[in-house]
Amino acid sequence: MHSIMIGHLRDSVSLLPMEDLRPVYEFYRRLFELAPEAQPLFTREAGQQAKKFSDMLAWVIAHLEHADELRKEMRELGARHRGYGVTADQYASVGSALIWMFQHALGDRFTPEMEEAWLEVFAFISLEAERGAREAESTSIDP
Amino acid sequence: MVLNAAVVTRHVDRALSSALFCKAERQSRFLRFVVDAALRSPEATIKEFEVGMAVYDRRSDYDPRTDPIVRVEAARLRARLREYYEITPSDGVRIDIPKGRYVPKFTSVAAPQGQAGSDLSILLSPFRSLSPDPADQNFCDGLSEEVLHKLAQEPALRVVTQSVAAWLEQREGPKPRFLLEASIRRAGAELRLTLHLTELTNGGSTRLSNIYRATMNDIFITQERLAEEICSDISAALRADEVG
Numbered sequence: 001m002h003s004i005m006i007g008h009l010r011d012s013v014s015l016l017p018m019e020d021l022r023p024v025y026e027f028y029r030r031l032f033e034l035a036p037e038a039q040p041l042f043t044r045e046a047g048q049q050a051k052k053f054s055d056m057l058a059w060v061i062a063h064l065e066h067a068d069e070l071r072k073e074m075r076e077l078g079a080r081h082r083g084y085g086v087t088a089d090q091y092a093s094v095g096s097a098l099i100w101m102f103q104h105a106l107g108d109r110f111t112p113e114m115e116e117a118w119l120e121v122f123a124f125i126s127l128e129a130e131r132g133a134r135e136a137e138s139t140s141i142d143p
Numbered sequence: 144m145v146l147n148a149a150v151v152t153r154h155v156d157r158a159l160s161s162a163l164f165c166k167a168e169r170q171s172r173f174l175r176f177v178v179d180a181a182l183r184s185p186e187a188t189i190k191e192f193e194v195g196m197a198v199y200d201r202r203s204d205y206d207p208r209t210d211p212i213v214r215v216e217a218a219r220l221r222a223r224l225r226e227y228y229e230i231t232p233s234d235g236v237r238i239d240i241p242k243g244r245y246v247p248k249f250t251s252v253a254a255p256q257g258q259a260g261s262d263l264s265i266l267l268s269p270f271r272s273l274s275p276d277p278a279d280q281n282f283c284d285g286l287s288e289e290v291l292h293k294l295a296q297e298p299a300l301r302v303v304t305q306s307v308a309a310w311l312e313q314r315e316g317p318k319p320r321f322l323l324e325a326s327i328r329r330a331g332a333e334l335r336l337t338l339h340l341t342e343l344t345n346g347g348s349t350r351l352s353n354i355y356r357a358t359m360n361d362i363f364i365t366q367e368r369l370a371e372e373i374c375s376d377i378s379a380a381l382r383a384d385e386v387g
Contacts, residue, residue, distance in 0.1 A: 002367050034212075088167040095215035103209065113361065115211070119218035127222050134162060 006064045008117035013061050015106050024050040024057075027101040035093035041084050060125065074125045078132030086133070091126040098122060146236065146249050148182045154236040163227050170220050172198045177240065177247050189245040217245060228379055237379045242368055243358065252379045253350065263381055264301040266319035266343075267291055270336075271326040279329055282362060286327075286336075289370035297378065319343065321350065323377070332359045338373060340380060351380040 016023050028049065032039045042049055063069050099118055102110045155178050158164055159171045176198050180189050191213045195201040199212050207213060221240055228237060237250040270287045272279035287304070294302045303319050325338040333356070340351035353376060357365050 002363070004361065004363050004367075089169045092169060092212060092216050092219065095219070096210065096212045099211040099215060100209070103211075113364070115214070116364075119211075119214055122215065123218040123222040126219060127226065130167070134166075 005117040005120060008111070008114045009064060009121060010061055012102055012106065012110060012114040012118065013057065015109055016102070017105065018054060021047075021050040021054055023101050023105040024053050026104055027053065027097050030100045030104075031093055031097035034096055035090055038086075038090055038093065041086065060121070064121070070125065071128050074128035075132030075135065078129030079136035081129060082133035082136050088130050088133075091129065095119075095122040095126060146251050151178060151182060151236060151238070151249055154234055154238070157234060158224075158227055158231075158238075161227060161231065163223055163230075167223070169198060170216060170223060173216055173220055174224075174238075174247075177245050178238065181247050181249075187246070191245065194245060213245075225375060228375075233379065237376070239372070239375070241356070241372060248353075250351070250353065250376060250379065253381075263299050263321075264303065264319040265294065265321045265323050265340075265377075267294070267302055267304040268322065268324045269304065270324075273326050273328050276329070279327060282359075282366070283327055285362070286325075286366045286369060289366045290323075290373055293370050293374040294377065297374075300381075321381075325373075329359070333357075334359055334365070336369060336373075338376075340377060351376060 018024075025046070028042070028046070044052065059073070060070065063073070099115060099122075102114065102118065155175060159174065164171050164174075173194065176194065177189055180187060180193075191207045192205065194213045194217075195205050195207060195210070196203075199216070201210065201212070217240060221242070224238060224240070233252050235252060237252050239248045239250070240246075241248055267287065267290065270283040270290075272283045291302060291304055294300055301319075320343060322341045322343050323338070324341070325336055327334055327336045329335075336355040336357070338351070338353050338355065339349060342348050342350050353373075355369055355372060357369055359365055
């Protein structure tokens with residue numbers, strides 16, 4: 001991943017007002033507007049879910065220089081998501097809610113370059129998650 | 144291979160039936176929509192709004208500025224196509240959707256020949272600027288470096304970089320099989336890069352000839368994007384030669 005792109009990703013996250021996880025709650029609100037059918041897939045209490053998302057965001061940001069680790073983690077995530085019934089098309093709503101969260105929280109400070117960087121990295125991690133789901137499906141043994 | 148609507152449509156049918164696309168229903172519709180639109184009207188532009196309405200069932204109050212669904216999906220579709228071409232033997236066609244637009248680009252690539260030669264050496268002639276502004280030649284030099292760096296990551300390729308004149312004077316040593324040349328023209332922030340990949344050992348036949356468009360905002364990002372697109376096209380054009 002290009003260092004300039006990594007800089008845009010880190011800058012955008014550093015600008016998020018995460019003290020009370022408000023942007024994350026807004027992310028989920030937007031996600032369930034876009035994909036109401038996804039809401040039952042999230043069974044955790046809202047605060048726990050927000051904390052989990054925030055931790056995942058921080059982990060991704062910390063591992064941007066380590067594509068292999070990112071790839072491995074996202075494939076494992078995709079394999080777990082497959083078990084919950086997440087479809088390839090639902091990743092589009094997740095990405096859309098993610099970009100919307102930054103737009104909503106940062107306004108004009110969310111630059112086109114930051115958006116471009118997030119589009120790239122989300123395409124990467126969501127396709128790796130899809131691949132993880134496909135691999136899990138191909139190795140699962142039906143009764 | 145001559146690209147016509149039937150050939151491209153067959154190629155899309157094949158891609159959409161693959162494991163990468165068959166469970167991605169919206170992405171499949173996205174690809175089909177932009178390909179059909181481009182085949183119907185090659186000169187037409189395709190707007191983000193049109194894709195949102197036609198593929199993502201947005202209503203007339205849809206505002207792409209606040210609803211990035213099409214941009215998110217376009218980035219995913221570009222990545223999905225790249226992955227598809229990395230893992231699928233070529234059928235002679237390649238589709239790319241260059242960043243910053245939704246009109247797909249159709250490229251005729253060499254189909255597998257089974258017994259193709261294994262010499263994948265390329266003479267990379269430093270890219271030239273056709274404009275008088277010295278800054279444009281600096282941009283070309285940087286882009287040449289970026290392309291060289293990316294091509295060098297391909298283990299099957301041997302890349303030599305020197306001017307064509309210097310190469311012609313060279314009498315010793317193995318000759319590269321391909322010649323990669325490119326030049327840029329700039330008008331304001333708009334940039335056009337013309338690229339030719341020629342097979343020197345086959346009577347000078349052209350293996351790849353493309354025009355790339357870009358808008359100069361951030362120089363490094365523009366170089367990175369162009370280099371990525373160029374190297375992806377070169378890899379596709381040469382993939383047949385790696386077989387066997």
